[in-house]
Each structure stands twice: as structure tokens, then as C-alpha cells.
Amino acid sequence: MKTFFTELFKKANTGFWPIVIVLGILIVGSIGVYQSPRSLSAFLTLMLCPMMLYFLKINMKVKIFIGLLLIIVILPVLGIRNIFYLEVIFQMAVFAALALGLNIVIGMAGLLDLGYVAFYAVGAYAWAIFGSKQLSLLNSVPGAAPAGAEFSLAPTYFWLFLFLGVGLAAITGILLGLPVLRLRGDYLAIVTLGFGEVIRVLALNLDKPINLTNGPQGITPIQRPPLPPEFIMGPIRNLLTPIVGHVPTEAEFYNVFFYFLALIIIMIAILVATRLEDSRIGRAWTAIREDETAAIAMGIPLVKMKLAAFAAGASFAGGMGVLYAANRTFVSPETFSFLQSIGVLTMVILGGLGSIPGVIFGASAVVILNIQVLQNFSLYLSALRQSDAVIPIINFEWKNLSNQLDPAKYQKLVFGIILVVMMIFRPSGLIPAERRKRELVEDKE
Amino acid sequence: MNKRLLALLSVLVVASMVLAACGAPAATEAPAATEAPAMTEAPAATEAPASGPAAGSMGTIKIATQSPLSGGQSLLGVAIKQGAELALEQLGGDLAAMGYDVQLAPYDDQATPDVGVANAKNIVADSAILCGVGHLNSGVMIPSSEEYHTAGLAFVSPANTNPVVTTRGYLEVNRIVGRDDVQAPAAEEYAFKTLGAKSVFIIHDKTAYGQGVAEFFRTAAEEDGITVVDFVGTEETANFDAIIAPLVAAAPDVVFFAGIYNQAGVFFKQAREAGFEGTFLGTDGMDSSDLADLAGTALTTGGGMAYTTVAGPASAYPSAAQFVEDYTAKFGAAPEAYASQGYDAMGVCLAAIKAAAEAAGGTPTRNQVALAIRALSYEGLTSTIAFDEIGDLPLAKYFIIKVNATSKDTWGTNEIIDSFDLPSPGK
Amino acid sequence: MKQFTSNPFYKFILFPVGQIVAFAVGASLVLSLLTVLLAYIFRANITDFDLVERVLLILPQVVINGLTIGFVYSTIALGYTMVYGVLEFINFSHSEIFMVGGIVGVELMAYFDHTGALQTMNQYVVIALAIILGMIISGSLAVTVERIAYKPLRGAPRLVPLISAIGMSFFLQDAVRLILSLTTGEFNVILPQFGTFDKFLVLAVPGIEAPLRFQIKNLLLVGVAVLMLVGLNYLVNGTKIGKAIRAVAQDRPSASLMGINVNMIISVTFLIGGALGGAAGVLFALKATKLDPFVGFFPGLKAFTAAVLGGIGNLTGALLGGLILGLLESFSASYLSTFTSGAFGAEYKDIFAFAILILVLILRPSGLLGQTVGQKA
């Protein structure tokens, strides 16, 4: 069996086959999604395309061309036909960035951070407080919105806050790290867990003595950066109208806009992560993960490098937090729960600790699983339950199926199984980390 | 074997499993048609891809529900969904007669805003969905309705009492229940006038709903000169000792709990055991028979327990007896709070779609449905439903209910001590 | 003297009980005095009422509450600390073991209630049966979890079993929910009403205006917890199995060379830890009256904090840490609002617990009673 697949893969990965496969998937997927925008299988087919692009042997230039075609043309167009896909990709990008950040902390430096989502909250609340009317509501009762409240900053400040969020989260990371980084690994895990809870509880409770976070009510509305008018009015809209079959609305353009923004940030995140990984800093982190005592004996300043890992990891989350707040125009403490931290951890573990392509894959898989597959499965079951259909052999009527079996309810179960099974059978993840081959050395032979 | 290859293979296996699992749900568009061809009245629907009503004048119309179907509040969330389901079954006949296949698309918002918003995007992207029923939690409704608003999709809320839901003035957001800024003062008035309370201890559950109600209550209480002994929020669900110690010491006349029954029940029980003798007061979050199982005799001893609600028990509505019977027959349990509101919200949706379809002479647009809702005067189970310019009921019904039950089975013995119609405060 | 200290009665009953009483009284006194002192200092700042009087009014109740929950924490913390002592590994899923124990106990009582036997049975027999069943189920569950999720990972880097434990914890939460929802249709488990243990014993103390009120179930809870602690002390320090456990904890390879079945001892450790967790779960259920599959998380986290606070791996430390944490929590939740005139309140009690944890770890990385382990080079 194994050899059969190996042979098949080898065959598929030689000559012109890779390009045929990728283009085939691309075309079939695109047409599928275009024709039936609600079909999950069509969308998943399309999502296979970037994966194949990554795995198969294709000329780099062709790869980039197809990738750009997919990202810049196909997905936005299809996304306007069904904005839910843009949401899916947006969430994939957000969580991929979070997973990349957490990967620096856990995967590279080997520090288990169970409160990672706290940094995400720091970024989100930074823009939420300054990008909303909250500053003029500091003395009012949460929930009540007096008439005179004004936005404190212009929406264009969003761009500044994108950077501020990164910096703020990094500083928070250092502040957390300073006292606790000397702790042993598993103590650190629990302390960070506590820290994550502390940030959430603060967000929940800082509606008094001054109303900074609006407590459980959450902050809304939060401003979005203005769209360039060409999008809403100009030729782009006219060009898109016949292709997507209707006049795209501003809301749809906003979805496209956040999609691109998220992609740009994730590209930067990938670039930063890969460059850090393959440098003096990244090597130091890996050395610390592998053997702390040996690393420090080799002259690596332990605390400084760990702080750097915390700060770098946190900064990714901070940036994405700002983006998230603007996208949702609403922020509340419920988003930053422990479950969210574990979700990101699951992504990192599933994809492969320390492996950059791995964690991106992990994030995408978990997001699709959570918001598409499990939900769709529940909807499907519910539709079956409304019908008179029966399971043929055992003669079980679908409508007798308990509501309690809806798969969407068992997110934690799925996370839990992924974590345990991966740790036992494949601790290095689905796409394990690979060390860079140093061509320079071997070429000389 | 090459590691990379192994990785690829495992990825492929996972992907194919996912695809296999969803090969079926791909048919989510028309599952009834694929799985149970015997059932469908219009087999043509099998061929019709889900691209929406544009495919034919008499296509599929879907009505979404979004409420927590899982988690601690699923009892109420499921009640909304099941009420809507029953309404669709009983009242969907008109639209079916017009040639539409009307389906329910129930979404689970898990009582969290993130899931709610992601689902909302999924809902608005499904052009077959013309109307929606939801949510349970105001904290989820507020961000999600931003999506409904931008997509022009009308939603009818069966349960959200937070004022902000409608005060934003969106055409697409309607509710068939009252508001916290009326409900909480009504509760306060009951405490002040009927119970003659001089002091009150306010506790809330640190949710958007609970805190909102608590704040309105506090404002009203302070205006009437009632001493607010303490104002605490807590996420604790099991051990309230630390809050109860100062509470018992202060011995206020009334404890006002703004939150949901499953937390409040435990609190009431522990507070009563610790020696609190005053009255417990709550709002519509208390309205569940589980409360009686949780708190037991704590509800009837001492000063007893009462709550205000925007959704009276089914017995409060003259036409509801049949509903209770049908609901119990279909789902095997008596309707919980909001089931009748879910029924009515669905009824509003169906009536509006029908009116809009008749006016448009074919499948209506979402905007036509949204406008039709505002123009509607609908005779529901709970009241005659019509909406003002922000989507509130001009006159909403509020009840004050005294609890006589000490276990789930006797929940029906609770008595309505007062009910009144109060106008919406508007924007 | 030597003869007396080696007397088993002294060693296994008098000494541990004395220690528990000393810790409980000592910690309560220290915190009470501190609070009263603070009240005197800030007395002038608050004009509406007399701060000292307000503090003294509920002080006995606050102390009792703190000790009660403290004993629950201690009992759970012992499970963490035992496993940590032997495997140097944080059993993250212990909080779910605790939850399962509680739910099983309540379900048993609900079953008795269903058959109608509950009201006629002696309430203490019912509780004892519930505790025993909870201990059995939790203990075996802990062993099963160890076999499935941890044993294959022995020798792997530290983070690997920890992540597996987190996964197990999540899995158990939803699995229990699934089982409960399928069998009962909902997942709240409610303690049936029976017996008289909700009542209070009132103790009028001369000189104190308000009489002291002890709820019988709180006394029961403390009593059972003390019994467990004493039993565990005997098991670990007075039996052959205890000796083997200590040997494995000290040096696993050597213990195995000495002919100790290390795998068996590790299973026994999980069994004992799980059983203690299960007992704590039933006790907690008596107090909370309602459980759900997610109820374990916070008590578990607190208990872990307590174990670290006292010095993880150290049984006495777990006891002390649990009591201190329970008291701190009770004090902060009850008084924070009074001291800050409502600006901060009970909602900050968890932050308080974590702040203390971080502080202790910075000042004494090995906990209050822990020994500093030299870094192995």
C-alpha cells in the first residue's frame, strides 16, 4: 500500500504532471465555487490548490504566478460571490499569524505559553479603546451611550495603531516575561495560563472605577480605515459587476479589503518568522529549546533570548488583534478565552511544532474544521432531522437523532483528540519542521 | 520513506476524509431532496443548485435561526429553535402553496460573539435565506446584526432585551420582546412599591445582558432612594460563599440577580442556606423550570422569589394552549421560555415573506422582506405584533411572576402577579 | 521522646492532625490580623461606616468559608502534587478527574432519589457511598488516562506529555457532556435535596455579638478532607507501597533496579491521586449543589496553584498551599469591595490568586515548603 502511494506520488511529481494537477484543481475548484458558491466541497477543492502548489515540484516562477493569480484575482472574485469565504480566509490568516507567533514561543524557543491570546487581546483593545467613542465614555455607566460621545481619533489612525499594537503587545510580552522566565517550563505554562486569564478578567472588569473597556458589554462601534473611493465607485466596481453577477456593495468591498490586509500581514509574518528562524537569533532559540544548559554554556544569554522570543511571538498577536478589532467593529472579553489559546496551540501542534508551513497548514485546517466542516455537518444533520429519511439498514429515523449529537458542539472534543493523538503518534506534526540545507557547504564538495 | 512525502500523504488522507465527510454536506443546499426523494414535493429541487431564488421563481426559501444550541444556555437557545421549527411546520403552508420549498437553517452561535459573526457571514452569503430568527444573547446579537444590516437581511429577535439592539436604528433589526431599560425599572418598581424594599443587593453575571439589566436597576433604585448595599459581578458558578458572607451580614430586603437561571439557582440556594431571609428578584433570565430544580425550596421560603419577564408563560396567552400541546407532542417536553417567542418570530418572518412575495409577484428581495416586516401587523401567540420605526414593539408586555415551584414539575404553578403593557422608550 | 515520636499513633494520627490544625489556625490568624490591621489603617479614609466594625462583623464567617474551600483545594492539590512528585509532570487533566468524581457521586444520589430510597436512607451512608463510588470511578479513570495518554510519552521532552494532558482535559470535558446529554438530555447535574446537612450548628461565643454558624456540610467536608489527608499520610509514610512510591519519586532507575515495578507504582500513584480528586469532587458537589462538565477547570487551576504555592511534590505543602489560597480567596472576595468602596470587588479574586502565585514563584521558585533542586548540568 505504502509503495503504491509512493510510486503514485513519484509519478505525479515528475515532468509536466505537477503543473497539470495544480491547474486542474485550480480550474475545477474555481468553476465549482463560481457555479455553486455555497458548496463546501468545491471550496475545499480550491483550497487544495495552494497545498499542491506548495508540495509539488514546479518551477518557482510558475508557482508564484499561479499563487498570485489565485490570491489576487480568483479568490476575491469568488469571495464577492460568497463573502463567507473571505471570512474563512480572513480567519485563516488571523489564526495563522497567531499560530506563527505562538510557534516562535513554543516551537522555536520551547516555552509553553498557555495564555497567548492575552497579547491578541492587548492589540484588539488598543484599537478598540482609541478607535471608538470609548474615551469620551470613561465616566459613563457601561451600556449607556450618552448622545454627545464622539470618536476620539480619525479612522486613518488605524494604520498607526497597526504598528502600535505590535509594539504594545511586544512590551506586554516582555513585562510578563521578566518575572516568570526564570521558571521551569511547566511552571511557566501555568503562570502564562493565569496571565491569560488575568488579561481577560481585566478586560471584563475595567468598566469601573473608570470605564475603560466597557466591561462585558464590549466596545462597539470601532472604526475601520476608509476605503479608497475607486473601489466603491470607480472602474474596479464596474469591472467586477458582470463577473460576480451583481453590483458589489461597500460591505463586500470591505470584506475584500480585510482579506487583502490580512494576507499582507500574514506574508509579513511569514517573512519575519522565516528570517528570524534562520539567523543567529533563531538558532539561539532552537538551542535553548534543545538544551538550555548547553545553550547557556555556549554563550547564549538565556533570559534575553527568551524575552526576545516572548516579545516577537506577542507582537504577531498584537498586530492581528488591531486588525481583528477593525474587522469586527466590536470587541468583547469573550473572544479572549482560554479555549482560544488552546485552539491556537492545537493549530501549532497539528501542523508541526517549529515548522512554519506546518503551523499555517494547521491554522487553516482547524479554522475550516471549526467554522465550516463542523457547522455544515450540524446543518446537514438538522436538515436530515427535518426530513423523514431513515438510515437504511438499522431502520433508524433521522428525526429521532438527538440534538445533542451536533458536531459543532464538540469543538473541545476534537481539539482534545487532536492534541493527544498527535503527541502520541506524531509529535512533530503533519508537516514537520525541516532544517535548512546549507548549499554553500555542500556545493564545495 | 521520505518524511515530506509522508506528510503530504497524511495531508491528503485528511483532506480526502474531509471531502468524503462533506461530499454529503455538499448537498446541504438541498439535503431533503437528496436523501429523501420520497418526501420532496418538488423533485426538481434536486437538480437546482443552491444558487438562490434567481434560478426559478418558485425556488427554495430558507429562514435561519441563530441561538446557542450548545453550552450552558442551550436550553433557552434550543427552545427558540424548536419554537421556530414548529412555526415553520404549522405556518409554512401558505408559502408552500405558492410553490416555495421553505426550509429552516438552524445555526449554533454557542453564545459567543465570534461564532455568531462568522455564522452571520455564512448566513448572509446564502442568498436563499430571506429572514432570520435570533439571537438569545444581546452580546452576540449586537455584533452579528452589523452583518445582517450591511447585507440587508432582516432578523427578528425573540429574546434580546438590551436597548442597543434596536437603538442603532437598523431597518433589519426587529424584536418582539420588551427592553431592559423598561424591564429593570419595572422590577425595581415592584421591589419598591409592592415589596416596600429599603435596601437592595445587586449581583450580575458579568455578561452584556446581566450587567446591562443590573445597571438599569441600580439607576432606578437610586432614584427611588433605595440603598444599594453592594453591586457585584461574578463569573463564579459553584461557590458563592465569599459574596454571601457580606450579603447575609448586610441583610438587605431584596437581592436582585441579573443573569441566567443556571447560575442564579445555585446562588439562591446557597444564600438561603446561609441565612438570607429577604426576597430574591430577577429578570427574564430566570425564566426556566431548571431554576426550580436548582434552587428548590429556597425560592419559596423567606421572602420568596419573583422575576420580571418579557416572555410570559404560555398560559399567559389565550391562544397558547394549543401551542403548548403541539410543542410537547413534537419535542417531548413542555416549552421553555422563548419557545413561544421563537414561534412568533418565525411567524413574523413567514408572514412578511408572504406579503413581500405577493407584492413583488415572485420571490422577494431581502429588502422587500425587511420593509414588509415593518409594515406588518401580525397576530401572534404572545401579542399582536407590529413594529415602530426602530424595530421595537410600540407597546410591549411585561410580567411579574412569583415563583411557587420548588421542582421542575411544578413550574406551572407560578403565578402572574402583575402584567402590564409599557411603551418602548424609542431611540 | 524518641520512642514516643516513633509511636504509630503519634506518627500517623496525632502529628498530621496537629499539623493540619496548626496550619489552619495559623493561616487564619495571620490573615485575620493583617486584615484588621489594614482596616485600622484605612479607617479614616472611609466615612460612611466604621471599617473595622464592618470587617469584624463577618470575619468569622469569612474564615470558615476560606477554610472550607481551602480544604477542597488541598484535597485536589494532593493529586497534582503526588503525580508531580513521581513523574515531574503536571497532570492537567486532574481537574476533569475531579469533575467526573463529583458528577458520578451526584448521579448516584440522583439514582437513589429516583428509586425513592434517598429519603429513607441515612444521609451519611448516602454521602459515604457517593464518595466511595466517586473515588473508585475517578481513580480508575485517572489510571486509564495515564495508560492511554501519558505512558506512551514517558521519556519524551517535558512539553509533550503536558500537551497531551491538556488535550485529555478538553476531551474529557466534552466526552462527559456527550454522555450526560445522551443519557439525561442535559448536562447540568443537580444534587437532590435530602437530609439535614444543609442546616447550621449555631455556636454562641461569649464576647462576640453574632453567634458562629457552622453549616453541617461544611463541617462534614472539612472532616472528610482531614480524614483523607491523614489516610494519605499513613499510606505514603507508613506502608510498603508508600515506600515504593517514595523510592520511585526519588530515583526511578534505581528503584527499578531494586525490583520495584515502576509502572505499577506510577499507576498506583495515579489511582490514589485520582481517588482523592474524586472524593474532593463529591465534597465540592455537596457544597455547590450543581455540577456541569466544565466545573473542574477553575477549582483545578486553583488547586494546582495551591500545590505550587506550597511547593509542588511536597504533600504537606499542598495542604498548606490549599488552605492559604482558600483563605486568601475568601478574604479578597469578601473584603475587596469594602476596602475600596466598591471600586474593585469579588470579581478580582482570581487575579489575586494568580498574583500571589507569581509573587511566590519569583521570591521562592520552589514554593513555600519545596526544596530547591539544583539544576542538573
Next chain:
Amino acid sequence: MALLQTTNVVKRFGGLVAVNKITFSVDEGRIVSIIGPNGAGKTTFFNSLTGIYRPEEGEILFKGNSLIGLRPDQVSARGMSRTFQNIRLFGSMTVIENILVGMHNQLHQSAIDTLFRSKKFHEEEKEAEAKARALMEYVGLKNVGNELARNLPYGGQRRIEIARALAANPTLLLLDEPTAGMNPNETADAIKLFRRIRDEKGVTILLIEHDMRVVMGISEHISVMDYGEKIAEGSPAEIRKNQRVIEAYLGREAASAKD
């Protein structure tokens, strides 16, 4: 002045005195050994020198400056580099990367250089790689640069550990039982390598050995430890003749052989 000078160094663990008042010096450019039976405190003494343990008493002077209170990375930065008794390579990093980690303090790329891949970064990395490769070959390994360190055979791992230590440009190299587990041929090669390191690179070497026979062939000066104390020192010839060494050391050997 001696390169390394310790005075009355004491390290205790609880009641146990692992290193008791060791006064000891290493002159520049020599190969010096510390020998002693298992548990004599040799490794603890090493750990005290390199900052892993902080001695309770005594003074350690390196190039005339005190090392007391410095962290291991600071000690390393001052030119003292070491290997470990039970090889501690970074197993899942490649051989070249292991050596590059050793160069941590030699590299000066900043985070900015790293993120923007400046010219300086590329040049420095290229240079470092070349140097790492040279070191790899210097210790006698070829074509293994891209192998994961843990996949190397035992002898290879020992060599890489030495290359990694050398990468830090040390003045003093501390080797903790570098020939443990080697066969006689490998041991002979290793001894040659140590000599070359001293002769060609001018690095002073301090090594711990358990096995007296190995030490005699290479050391110019030997100190003997037993029960945490220094019981003798001198040239190999002197040590060989020293009655106390033979009794304590060999006597114990013989006794332990009986168990």
C-alpha cells in the same frame, strides 16, 4: 600570571561538600588534567568554573578577573568554552548549525539586519558558515554539515561538541571526559586532536578524565581530586609515583571492581 587561578573554592549541596577548598591554577598554553574517581567532584568543579553553579566560598580568577557571580554565557564570552561529560549537542539541529550556535557571541548581526537581510547579514552568515565548515573539518569530519547532530555516530558527536566549543574562540577549553566511551584507536585520535588544538590554535586545555592511563599520555600537569578535595598535583611522572594517589585512587578502583 596563571590564565586560570582558583583559591579555596567550596561548593556545597545541602550538607554535602562536593568541592572542598580547591586551590588550583592553569598556566597559559598548557594541557592540564584533573583526575579522580567517580564522584570526586570534578564535574561540579567544572560547573563552578563555568558559572552553572555559584560556589559558596573562594575566588576564581580568569585572565586576572573574577568569574564569581557571572552567568555561564558571560563566562563563555570571556573566553572559556566547554564540552560536557554526557554529550549535549542540539540534536535536532544540523551539525553546521550546532557549530554556528557556538559562534553566538562572535556574530554581530542585529535584529534589523536579520529582518531586512542586510548585506552585513549575508556576509557575516557566509563567513560564519565557512568558518564552521573549516572547524568541522578541523576536528576530522567531512560532508556531515547538513546531517542532524543526533544522527551522527558517537565519536562524531564528541568531535562536533569540540568543534562547537572551539567556535566561540576560547582561550581556555574545558573538556569533560572527552574520551569516555571511545575505543583505543579513537582515543589515540582524540589525543592527537587535543595536541593540535593546543599547538596550532594556542588554546589552553583543561580536561577531566576518569581514566588515568589516557591522561598520562597527554597532560603536562595533573591535579588529583578525591571526595571533593585536591589530594595531589604535579607532572604525570610525579603523580604516577605519588603514594596517596595510588592508594586512594586505585584502591577505590579495586574496591569498586569487586562490587
